[in-house]
Amino acid sequence: MWQLDSSTLITVVTIIASSIGIVLGAIVPAVMEGIAVQKALDGITRQPEAANDLRTTLLISMALLESTAIYVLLVILVLLFANPLLDRFF
Numbered sequence: 001m002w003q004l005d006s007s008t009l010i011t012v013v014t015i016i017a018s019s020i021g022i023v024l025g026a027i028v029p030a031v032m033e034g035i036a037v038q039k040a041l042d043g044i045t046r047q048p049e050a051a052n053d054l055r056t057t058l059l060i061s062m063a064l065l066e067s068t069a070i071y072v073l074l075v076i077l078v079l080l081f082a083n084p085l086l087d088r089f090f
Helices: 006-046 048-081 084-089
Strands: none
Touching: 006 048, 006 084, 048 084
C-alpha cells in the first residue's frame, strides 16, 4: 500500500468525493428537468387553453432545478480550490 501523508490523502479523498458529487449533482437535476418538461407537455396536450400558465410554471421550476446544480458546482469548486479540510486538520 502506498504511504501517503495526511494532507495528500485528504486531497485525494476530496477529489474523489468532488467527482462523485458533481456527477450526481448534474444527473439528478437533468432527470428532474426532463420529467418536468414531460409532465408540462402532457398537460399542454390535454388542455391547450392552459398552455401559458403551464409554460410559466415550467420556466420557474426549471430555474429552481437548475439552481440546485449551480449550488452543487459552487460547493465542489470550494472543495477543490479552497479546501477547508486542509486548514481544519493541519
